Every structure is written in C-alpha cells, then in structure tokens.
Amino acid sequence: MEIYLPIAQMSVQWPVVLGLGFAIGFLSGVFGVGGGFLLTPLLIFYGIPPGVAVATTANQIAGVTFSGVLVHWKRQTVDFKMGSVMVASGLVGSAAGVWLFAVLRRMGQAEFAVSASYVLLLGWVGAIMLQESMRTWKARQEGKSPTGKRVGQHNWIHGLPFKMRFRQSRLYISVIPPVVLGFVVGILSAVLGVGGAFLSVPAMIYILRMPTNVVVGTSMFQVLFVTASTTILHAADNYTVDTLLALILVIGGVFGVQYGVRAGAKLRGEQLRFLMAILVLVVAVGLLWQLVMRPDDVYSLTAGTP
Amino acid sequence: MRMLLAALVMLTAPALAEEGLTSGLSQDYLQITSTFAGSELTVFGDVENPAGQETRDIVVVVRGPDALMTVRRKDRIAGLWINNARAKMWLPAYYFVTATRPLGDIAEGETLRRYELGLNDLRADVTASDGDARPYIASLVRAQKRAGLYIQADSAVEMQSATLFRVHVPIPAAVPRGSYTVEVYLFRDGDVVAAQSTPFYVDQAGFERRVFEFAHTKPFTYGVFTVLMAVALGWASMFLFRNRV
Incomplete structure (x- = not known):
C-alpha cells in the first residue's frame, strides 16, 4: 500500500493520505472552510517536508474549491467585481509570499517559520472558535437566541478614498480594504498553504459589510485563483509541488466534501464548532511541542538545496 | 588528486611488481526503472600472476557524482529549537566500499586516507559557519547511511578461486543520475600494487x-x-x- 512521492522523495501509505484528504474534505464540507489550515500541519506531522506540505495543500484547495465556485456562479452568489479586486491584490500577495518563502528556505528557516506561524494561527483561531461555540451553546441552554454584534451603518471604512461601486454586494466603498485583505490572504496562502477563508470571510462580513449570501461564493472565487497562483509559483520557484500527493488528496477531498455537506446539515453547529476548536488547539499544541522538545538529531541534511 | 594517484599506480604498478589486475562490470550503463527496487551492479575481476604466498587484498570502491550538500544544526534559542548554523560541503552523492577483510586490517590509516577508502576517510571540501566541520560531516555520513546511499560493507568481496573475485554493489533508487566510477585496488602487505578505475553511467526511467x-x-x-x-x-x-x- 506504499507509494513513492516523487517531489517529497519519500514513501507514504496512500490509504492514510487518502483518508487524510477525505477527513479534511469532510470538515470543510461541514464548516464551509477550506481546511488548509489543518491539512498543512497534519501533512507535516506525517513527515512530509513543510515546503512540500504548504505548496501541495494550496494545490489541493484549488482543486476542491473549483466545484464550489461553479455552484455559487450558477446561484449568482459571486460578486465578480469584488472578487477580481481581491484576486488582483491576492496574486501580488501570493508572489510576495512565495518570494518570502524562498528567502526563508535559503536561510534554512522555512520549516521553523511555517511551524511557528501555525502555532500562532491555530492557537488564535482555536481560541476564538472555542469561545464562540461555548457562548452560543450556553445561550441556547438558557433559552436565548444567539445574537451577533450589532452593526452600525457607518464605520471608518467609509472615510477612505478611491471609492468604487460593487453592484452585486450593493456597496459603494473604498477599494483599499479589499485590496489589503486580498494581499494579506495571498501572503498567507503562499507561506502557510491555506486558502485564507477563515480570515477573509469574517473580514468581508464585519469590515467590508458585504451581504452574507455573496460572501462565501466571492471568497471561494478568490481562494481558487490565489491558491492556483501560489501552486504555480511554488512549483516554479521552490520545486515543492508534489503532483502525486495532490492527486490523492484531491480525490479524498472531493468525496469528503460531499459527505461533509450532508452530515453538516444534520448536526448541531455549535457542538461541531466546539469539537473543531478542540482539534485545532490540539494540533497547535502538538506543533509547539515539536519546537520546544530537543530533536532526535540536532543536525539535519537539506537535500537538493544549495 | 585521488584519480591521479590511481592513474599513477596503474602506470607504475606493472613495473614495480609482476602482479596485475583485470576487472570488469556487469554493465556500464545502469537504468533504474522502479523506485522501490533500485538496482544492482556486479564488479568482477582477476588477479594476474599471483606471486608467492604474501597476503593479498582487494578493495572495491564505487563513487557517485560529487554534490553540494548543506547540513544545518539546531540550537535552543529562547526555548525553541531553531536552525542556527550550517555547513556546505562537496561529497559524493553515492559511496560504496568493501574489501576482502575489514579495511583496518588491510592497510595503515595513512594509506586508507590517501585513497579515501572508508566512510571515515572521505575528504570533503567544507565551509562551516562555525569553525569545526567534523560533526557536520559525521551527521551527513549518518544521514546518507540511513538512506542507503553510503555503504561500508565488511568483507563483501567474494573470492571464487585463488584469483577470481566478485562483488555485488547495491544501487538504491534514490541515487542521482550521472557518471559513477568503480575503483578496484589490489593491496599486498598493506600497499597498493595495482589499481583500476572503470566508469559507468546511471540513468533513471521510472x-x-x-x-x-x-x-x-x-x-x-x-x-x-x-x-x-x-x-x-x-x-x-x-x-x-x-x-x-
């Protein structure tokens, strides 16, 4: 059941990788997030070199997201203008991120940078999810309906220049916030191998004030292009995209998403989010542990890189 | 330098002693088609005109193309293990050595070092960012041994008769493509009396x-x-x- 990955240059049990792709696809079907922020660290745990894990996860997200974009396109829940603005700056961000990654790799710090960023990112996301799910859970037990933050009609966003009309989102706002958001998500995608929906979806709702029905479709549209660009740039600059690994992960992923979507419809949201938060925090602690514990061998051979 | 020495020995050996060496390979072009299995090369040969009853030994070395490799060392910084120092070195991507007896019994350390016989006697062109290069080389040798790319086999030279010998050299799938050399040394009483160097080419097609x-x-x-x-x-x-x- 072993298969040799030509770019990662190691043998893996393909059923394990397929199962991993399925599990992450399932989670993204349930929660509507890409799952890259879990897939990359899990691949690193499994022994895949961090560079390959990051670049190949970006490729997997591009594949799994594509069908989602088509569905939202048919339902006309994609703001193409907003999406294009974010894609444009996202491509610049992704190029900057891949360049940054190549620099870190040459310094021998790419592995550390990826792990350390994940500890911070997962710790943060996990804590927010845990807090939110517990609050909702408690509110439901006390018989109150969970309420979101009251949103005012105007915020600081409206004071910025270069305003543009986004018909689909019924917004007339400055292009600066979407450009900055796209750029940041592009960098995250290149350095961490994530789609960035966990950041862009809340930002689109709370900062840009986009209508909720177009947020997911627009985010997916942006994720598709940015992860595709990240994959190609990593392949060209760092030679870290493993086609065979991506193939197995995508196959597992697309099946996982289908079952996840159906399972998600039957399960209670806040309980699931609570479990997901625990999982995210466990992965964060595991990665931190690897950084703190004395490694088996303090010397390591970097293959192929001068 | 090493090649030069071998060439010098080859030129002068027949004049110094009556003993000679003929060796050959099972193939001079090796194609690795499966990533799991790797491949195998057979080196065989014949000691010509064996004279008297002196102790005679054969050492076989296979070297792959030299590659620039980087070894990094992690140090504890603010409680975290971070890559902090590195060494870059040129060493063969593949190295195999074996002999009729353990190398230490065949010749003096000085002689083994001169011909780079044995994993501890590989000469590397190293630039280390912090002084001492030896732990880096030792770590590289460990890593390459784990990967099956550096092999020091004890007494794997099979003597089929008093003069005929044969060696099976495992070539793992992870070896890079390029030109390799097989060097065969004939030792008598701790000195090289004959040597032969044969090139072969490794290609991969899987x-x-x-x-x-x-x-x-x-x-x-x-x-x-x-x-x-x-x-x-x-x-x-x-x-x-x-x-x-």
Missing part, C-alpha cells in the same frame, strides 16, 4: 523519476499542469455527485 525531471526542467509548465489536474478532478466530482446531493 514514472516517479519522470515526474521529478518534469518538475525540475519545466517547473512553470509543471505547476500549470498540476493545477489543471486538480481543477479537472474537482470538476469531475460534480458530475459524479450531481444526482446524489
């Missing part, structure tokens, strides 16, 4: 290797292809599930 070559020779096209493959799979899954969701 599917995984082709993917690797594609990714490294046309990286941009490879990236585009990989994305298209992932997207096509995602799209295909829609048709598969269209009636079921």
Whole structure:
C-alpha cells in the first residue's frame, strides 16, 4: 500500500493520505472552510517536508474549491467585481509570499517559520472558535437566541478614498480594504498553504459589510485563483509541488466534501464548532511541542538545496 | 588528486611488481526503472600472476557524482529549537566500499586516507559557519547511511578461486543520475600494487523519476499542469455527485 512521492522523495501509505484528504474534505464540507489550515500541519506531522506540505495543500484547495465556485456562479452568489479586486491584490500577495518563502528556505528557516506561524494561527483561531461555540451553546441552554454584534451603518471604512461601486454586494466603498485583505490572504496562502477563508470571510462580513449570501461564493472565487497562483509559483520557484500527493488528496477531498455537506446539515453547529476548536488547539499544541522538545538529531541534511 | 594517484599506480604498478589486475562490470550503463527496487551492479575481476604466498587484498570502491550538500544544526534559542548554523560541503552523492577483510586490517590509516577508502576517510571540501566541520560531516555520513546511499560493507568481496573475485554493489533508487566510477585496488602487505578505475553511467526511467525531471526542467509548465489536474478532478466530482446531493 506504499507509494513513492516523487517531489517529497519519500514513501507514504496512500490509504492514510487518502483518508487524510477525505477527513479534511469532510470538515470543510461541514464548516464551509477550506481546511488548509489543518491539512498543512497534519501533512507535516506525517513527515512530509513543510515546503512540500504548504505548496501541495494550496494545490489541493484549488482543486476542491473549483466545484464550489461553479455552484455559487450558477446561484449568482459571486460578486465578480469584488472578487477580481481581491484576486488582483491576492496574486501580488501570493508572489510576495512565495518570494518570502524562498528567502526563508535559503536561510534554512522555512520549516521553523511555517511551524511557528501555525502555532500562532491555530492557537488564535482555536481560541476564538472555542469561545464562540461555548457562548452560543450556553445561550441556547438558557433559552436565548444567539445574537451577533450589532452593526452600525457607518464605520471608518467609509472615510477612505478611491471609492468604487460593487453592484452585486450593493456597496459603494473604498477599494483599499479589499485590496489589503486580498494581499494579506495571498501572503498567507503562499507561506502557510491555506486558502485564507477563515480570515477573509469574517473580514468581508464585519469590515467590508458585504451581504452574507455573496460572501462565501466571492471568497471561494478568490481562494481558487490565489491558491492556483501560489501552486504555480511554488512549483516554479521552490520545486515543492508534489503532483502525486495532490492527486490523492484531491480525490479524498472531493468525496469528503460531499459527505461533509450532508452530515453538516444534520448536526448541531455549535457542538461541531466546539469539537473543531478542540482539534485545532490540539494540533497547535502538538506543533509547539515539536519546537520546544530537543530533536532526535540536532543536525539535519537539506537535500537538493544549495 | 585521488584519480591521479590511481592513474599513477596503474602506470607504475606493472613495473614495480609482476602482479596485475583485470576487472570488469556487469554493465556500464545502469537504468533504474522502479523506485522501490533500485538496482544492482556486479564488479568482477582477476588477479594476474599471483606471486608467492604474501597476503593479498582487494578493495572495491564505487563513487557517485560529487554534490553540494548543506547540513544545518539546531540550537535552543529562547526555548525553541531553531536552525542556527550550517555547513556546505562537496561529497559524493553515492559511496560504496568493501574489501576482502575489514579495511583496518588491510592497510595503515595513512594509506586508507590517501585513497579515501572508508566512510571515515572521505575528504570533503567544507565551509562551516562555525569553525569545526567534523560533526557536520559525521551527521551527513549518518544521514546518507540511513538512506542507503553510503555503504561500508565488511568483507563483501567474494573470492571464487585463488584469483577470481566478485562483488555485488547495491544501487538504491534514490541515487542521482550521472557518471559513477568503480575503483578496484589490489593491496599486498598493506600497499597498493595495482589499481583500476572503470566508469559507468546511471540513468533513471521510472514514472516517479519522470515526474521529478518534469518538475525540475519545466517547473512553470509543471505547476500549470498540476493545477489543471486538480481543477479537472474537482470538476469531475460534480458530475459524479450531481444526482446524489
């Protein structure tokens, strides 16, 4: 059941990788997030070199997201203008991120940078999810309906220049916030191998004030292009995209998403989010542990890189 | 330098002693087609005109192309283990050595070092960022041994008669393509009396290797292809599930 990955240059049990792709696809079907922020660290745990894990996860997200974009396109829940603005700056961000990654790799710090960023990112996301799910859970037990933050009609966003009309989102706002958001998500995608929906979806709702029905479709549209660009740039600059690994992960992923979507419809949201938060925090602690514990061998051979 | 020494020995050996050496390889071109199995090379030969009853030994060395390798050392900084120092060195990508007896019994350390016989006697051109290069080389040798790329086999030279010998050299799939050399040394009483060097070429043709070559020779096209493959799979899954969701 072993298969040799030509770019990662190691043998893996393909059923394990397929199962991993399925599990992450399932989670993204349930929660509507890409799952890259879990897939990359899990691949690193499994022994895949961090560079390959990051670049190949970006490729997997591009594949799994594509069908989602088509569905939202048919339902006309994609703001193409907003999406294009974010894609444009996202491509610049992704190029900057891949360049940054190549620099870190040459310094021998790419592995550390990826792990350390994940500890911070997962710790943060996990804590927010845990807090939110517990609050909702408690509110439901006390018989109150969970309420979101009251949103005012105007915020600081409206004071910025270069305003543009986004018909689909019924917004007339400055292009600066979407450009900055796209750029940041592009960098995250290149350095961490994530789609960035966990950041862009809340930002689109709370900062840009986009209508909720177009947020997911627009985010997916942006994720598709940015992860595709990240994959190609990593392949060209760092030679870290493993086609065979991506193939197995995508196959597992697309099946996982289908079952996840159906399972998600039957399960209670806040309980699931609570479990997901625990999982995210466990992965964060595991990665931190690897950084703190004395490694088996303090010397390591970097293959192929001068 | 090493090649020069071998050449010098080859030229002067017949004049110094009546003993000579003929050796050959099972093939001079090796194609590795499966990533799991690797391949094997057979080195065989004949000691010519054996004179008297002196102790005679044969040492066989196979060297791959030299490669620039980087070894990094982690140090504890603010409680975290971070790569902090590194050494770059030129060493063969593949190295195999064996003899009729343990190397230490055949010749003095000085002689073994001169011909680079044995994993501890490899000469590396090292630049270390912090003084002492030895732990870096030792760590590289450990890593290469684990990968099956550095092999020091004890007494793997099979004597088929008093003068005929044969050695099986395992070539793992992970070896890089390029020119390799097989060096055969004939020792008598601790000195090299004859030597022969034969080149051979390793090529790889497996599917995984082709993917690797594609990714490294046309990286941009490879990236585009990989994305298209992932997207096509995602799209295909829609048709598969269209009636079921």
